[in-house]
Amino acid sequence: xxxxxxxxxxxxxxxxxxxxxxxxxxNAGKTTILKQLASEDITTVTPxxxxxxKSVAADGFKLNVWDIGGxxxxxxxxxxxxxNTDVLIYVIDCTDxxxxxxxxxxxxxxxxxxxxxxxxxxxxxxxxxxxxxxxAAEVAEKMSLVQLQGRTxxxxxxxxxxxxxxxxxxxxxxxxxxx
Amino acid sequence: MxxxxxxxxxxxxxxxxxxxxxxSAYVFGIESHISQSNINGALVPPAALLTIxxxxxxxxxxxxxxxxxxxxxxxxxxxxxxxxxxPEVKPLKPIVKTEPGKPGAVDSSAPAGGNQNNNAKPxxxxxxxxxxxxxxxxxxxxxxxTGTSTPTDQSASEVDSSGNAANNAGGTYAGNNGAGxxxxxTGGSNSTSTPAGxxxxxxxxxxxxxxxxxxxxxxxSGNAGNANATSTDDAASSTSTNGNxxxxxxxxxxxxxxxxxxxxxxTSNPDAAASGGASTATGSKAPSGAxxxxxxxxxxxxxxxxxxxxSSAPSGTISxxxxxxxxxxxxxxxxxxxxxxxxxxxKARVLRGHESEVFICAWNPSxxxxxxxxxxxxxxxxxxxxANTNSNQLVLRHCIxxxxxxxxxxxxxxxxxxxxxxxxxxxxxxxxxxxxxxxxGRLASTLGQHKGPIFALKWNKxxxxxxxxxxxxxxxxxxASTGQCTQQFAFHSAPALDVDWQTNQAFASCSTDQRIxxxxxxxxxxIKTFKGHTNEVNxxxxxxxxxxxxxxxxxxxxxxxxxxxxxxxxxxxxHSKEIYTIxxxxxxxxxxxxxxxxxxxxxxxxSTVRLWDVERGSCIHTLTKHTEPVYSVAFSPDGKHLAxxxxxxxxxxxxxQTGQLxxxxxxxxxxFEVCWNSKGTKVGASASxxxxxxxxxxxx
Numbered sequence: 079x080x081x082x083x084x085x086x087x088x089x090x091x092x093x094x095x096x097x098x099x100x101x102x103x104x105n106a107g108k109t110t111i112l113k114q115l116a117s118e119d120i121t122t123v124t125p126x127x128x129x130x131x132k133s134v135a136a137d138g139f140k141l142n143v144w145d146i147g148g149x150x151x152x153x154x155x156x157x158x159x160x161x162n163t164d165v166l167i168y169v170i171d172c173t174d175x176x177x178x179x180x181x182x183x184x185x186x187x188x189x190x191x192x193x194x195x196x197x198x199x200x201x202x203x204x205x206x207x208x209x210x211x212x213x214a215a216e217v218a219e220k221m222s223l224v225q226l227q228g229r230t231x232x233x234x235x236x237x238x239x240x241x242x243x244x245x246x247x248x249x250x251x252x253x254x255x256x257x
Numbered sequence: 258m259x260x261x262x263x264x265x266x267x268x269x270x271x272x273x274x275x276x277x278x279x280x281s282a283y284v285f286g287i288e289s290h291i292s293q294s295n296i297n298g299a300l301v302p303p304a305a306l307l308t309i310x311x312x313x314x315x316x317x318x319x320x321x322x323x324x325x326x327x328x329x330x331x332x333x334x335x336x337x338x339x340x341x342x343x344p345e346v347k348p349l350k351p352i353v354k355t356e357p358g359k360p361g362a363v364d365s366s367a368p369a370g371g372n373q374n375n376n377a378k379p380x381x382x383x384x385x386x387x388x389x390x391x392x393x394x395x396x397x398x399x400x401x402x403t404g405t406s407t408p409t410d411q412s413a414s415e416v417d418s419s420g421n422a423a424n425n426a427g428g429t430y431a432g433n434n435g436a437g438x439x440x441x442x443t444g445g446s447n448s449t450s451t452p453a454g455x456x457x458x459x460x461x462x463x464x465x466x467x468x469x470x471x472x473x474x475x476x477x478s479g480n481a482g483n484a485n486a487t488s489t490d491d492a493a494s495s496t497s498t499n500g501n502x503x504x505x506x507x508x509x510x511x512x513x514x515x516x517x518x519x520x521x522x523x524t525s526n527p528d529a530a531a532s533g534g535a536s537t538a539t540g541s542k543a544p545s546g547a548x549x550x551x552x553x554x555x556x557x558x559x560x561x562x563x564x565x566x567x568s569s570a571p572s573g574t575i576s577x578x579x580x581x582x583x584x585x586x587x588x589x590x591x592x593x594x595x596x597x598x599x600x601x602x603x604k605a606r607v608l609r610g611h612e613s614e615v616f617i618c619a620w621n622p623s624x625x626x627x628x629x630x631x632x633x634x635x636x637x638x639x640x641x642x643x644a645n646t647n648s649n650q651l652v653l654r655h656c657i658x659x660x661x662x663x664x665x666x667x668x669x670x671x672x673x674x675x676x677x678x679x680x681x682x683x684x685x686x687x688x689x690x691x692x693x694x695x696x697x698g699r700l701a702s703t704l705g706q707h708k709g710p711i712f713a714l715k716w717n718k719x720x721x722x723x724x725x726x727x728x729x730x731x732x733x734x735x736x737a738s739t740g741q742c743t744q745q746f747a748f749h750s751a752p753a754l755d756v757d758w759q760t761n762q763a764f765a766s767c768s769t770d771q772r773i774x775x776x777x778x779x780x781x782x783x784i785k786t787f788k789g790h791t792n793e794v795n796x797x798x799x800x801x802x803x804x805x806x807x808x809x810x811x812x813x814x815x816x817x818x819x820x821x822x823x824x825x826x827x828x829x830x831x832h833s834k835e836i837y838t839i840x841x842x843x844x845x846x847x848x849x850x851x852x853x854x855x856x857x858x859x860x861x862x863x864s865t866v867r868l869w870d871v872e873r874g875s876c877i878h879t880l881t882k883h884t885e886p887v888y889s890v891a892f893s894p895d896g897k898h899l900a901x902x903x904x905x906x907x908x909x910x911x912x913x914q915t916g917q918l919x920x921x922x923x924x925x926x927x928x929f930e931v932c933w934n935s936k937g938t939k940v941g942a943s944a945s946x947x948x949x950x951x952x953x954x955x956x957x
Contacts, residue, residue, distance in 0.1 A: 116259065127290065128262020142258070 102169030630670030651698035685711030702740035878916030902928030
């Protein structure tokens with residue numbers, strides 16, 4: 079019965095498991111965030127052409143994080159990953175002021191999808207370590223996040239390269255999971 | 258857990274290569290920048306994708322089997338890959354019945370040893386074909402459907418809820434159909450509707466007709482389907498579209514590692530298409546003029562993929578080694594199984610001549626003459642006696658009168674049967690005529706009364722009557738000496754599919770109307786009617802003593818009936834797809850082998866053969882080496898062996914006692930029929946590519 083008991087343990091526990099979608103424009107820092115969450119080395123992060131999937135433990139939860147590449151060419155395929163998402167994490171490069179509108183429109187367009195209805199959204203305002211980074215509040219204002227009325231959402235400042243703010247963000251995720 | 262698209266891409270790439278999708282693999286390799294991934298291809302074994310899919314499937318089965326409380330709630334097995342990726346199927350899925358007392362127990366039918374890779378319960382089949390076939394079929398649907406696709410059970414689940422975006426929908430839907438074994442059928446060129454009853458799935462297709470779908474299109478759409486099949490999985494769906502390169506340290510040319518595997522594929526013959534999840538095939542022994550195309554056809558490539566799958570599992574080495582050809586994959590795999598299982602080419606005689614698929618073959622009971630019936634509107638008699646080394650063939654052309662001249666009927670020869678002393682051969686044809694031939698190939702008489710194709714025909718034991726079953730819903734007893742219709746029985750409400758004599762004057766018939774009638778010559782109504790099947794009844798057979806009647810159906814059950822009961826004595830449920838045919842062993846009281854127990858063999862589209870102890874109503878062995886629907890089974894005259902023929906092109910010969918595979922041969926086309934000669938020394942088989950072959954089992 080060894081295998082069966084092991085499988086029982088592995089058996090997904092819907093109460094304690096979540097599917098997290100990690101999206102954002104290219105170079106926002108999604109993969110770095112993912113690697114930080116998994117305590118992996120981040121020195122070799124390269125643009126993600128497809129996806130990375132990792133299971134991360136947080137707060138007693140098992141978070142299956144799907145990090146999907148952000149280049150415009152593959153953004154149309156994001157929607158293939160929408161189903162069964164418990165929380166959407168959207169990462170913003172706070173140093174990239176020129177593409178902030180693009181980031182915003184991608185987000186809002188995506189959230190119109192039925193499958194993401196009522197899915198809580200965490201926005202990571204990343205790269206706070208950079209001198210010219212916009213603050214979380216500035217990003218929220220410029221992206222008009224207030225339009226997300228009726229949805230559970232939060233914006234958190236973070237620095238993926240050193241992990242600052244990630245824990246707080248994931249705590250929010252665990253608290254606000256769509257269940 | 259952690260994985261990336263690079264890795265998935267690599268496995269997909271490998272899969273494409275190993276399955277013979279060489280061009281797709283090349284393009285995909287370029288598009289997904291395979292060469293820039295830092296995966297050491299030399300270390301990745303063949304069939305890696307299929308292996309991990311199999312494990313995933315196994316895990317899903319366990320996951321679904323384990324209840325909320327962590328206890329085993331209901332063992333689920335035989336889950337198809339497509340069902341497994343559709344969580345919403347789960348509640349709809351009926352409980353798959355397992356043999357009592359052995360859920361998950363190690364099945365003795367699994368070959369001893371060499372199972373480490375297959376740590377699955379042996380009951381759990383790798384069905385790589387199924388998933389892919391499904392979407393191949395579906396692709397067809399999307400592309401060209403004219404037929405009906407009747408969603409039932411599984412396929413009822415919504416595409417939308419499976420989470421795929423619209424652009425995937427085609428593929429997903431396809432998967433549904435295929436997996437559920439549903440009526441994903443395109444009527445194809447020439448389908449006429451089944452008159453009544455049953456699913457109108459592939460209306461035009463006779464069970465065997467349906468195999469005609471070998472047009473290039475179907476196999477290439479199979480390819481396309483593959484891509485879609487993977488795309489059912491959210492994760493994989495976008496991988497093929499990676500536009501950007503990922504830089505990575507080591508640039509490895511994975512091709513080198515792959516070449517061996519690619520080798521197998523070359524043996525695959527692009528023109529054979531098997532019926533995939535095709536209840537339709539059987540569903541539809543209905544009249545149709547010409548070739549009917551059915552969906553659910555799986556390209557051969559799929560099939561070769563599946564033999565690859567097995568090649569990674571030592572238990573499956575037979576099929577990979579029999580796939581001959583390059584043979585290299587076998588070299589990569591530990592050969593745990595005695596290589597002698599494989600029947601050498603020197604022991605196989607391939608008989609060429611038929612110009613179209615060969616649906617049936619039968620040995621003359623007294624001499625080594627093999628008769629075969631084909632879609633080329635001929636039957637042939639092949640002299641296989643040892644004295645004759647050049648395998649002469651007699652061509653029995655099936656002609657009809659047209660404008661005062663004899664012209665080829667251009668219709669399939671669907672059935673044939675030798676009389677008991679082997680002096681006459683009767684054939685049944687799609688042209689509606691039964692014919693009686695002498696062994697020298699001359700036509701003795703033509704029996705015309707049916708108003709539609711004949712699907713089955715049998716001599717009675719003493720050889721004075723011939724019984725035929727027609728699409729015209731009737732069965733007819735013919736006087737063999739005069740060629741006159743002695744009595745016509747019109748009790749079925751839909752095409753009659755099979756007949757079997759109980760005695761010299763009484764017989765049973767089954768139909769797509771789901772019923773079985775037992776009739777007697779001179780009696781104007783059925784002396785017994787058996788109701789209980791919930792779908793078309795494909796075949797019926799009386800046990801050697803004539804007391805028990807076995808029937809098998811598209812409803813996936815096998816039922817045993819007795820004349821003194823109205824209800825079935827046994828309702829045997831274990832197959833997960835349609836059961837195509839059944840045979841009783843020539844053993845038990847009243848046979849030549851009175852001291853051996855009577856057993857029943859069933860062949861199913863779920864790719865398995867099962868052996869049943871009918872007395873106890875239990876399954877003795879499940880024979881799981883085939884990778885595609887099994888169309889035929891035949892017991893050796895001593896009952897010790899069973900031959901099975903499948904659309905995976907393999908003829909397997911099993912020990913009925915142990916369930917072990919003893920011999921195996923891979924032909925060049927999907928196998929429709931297998932049969933033993935009366936001495937038990939040779940097995941004849943007929944195939945979808947027009948070949949007939951004879952395996953000499955002596956001196957192994």
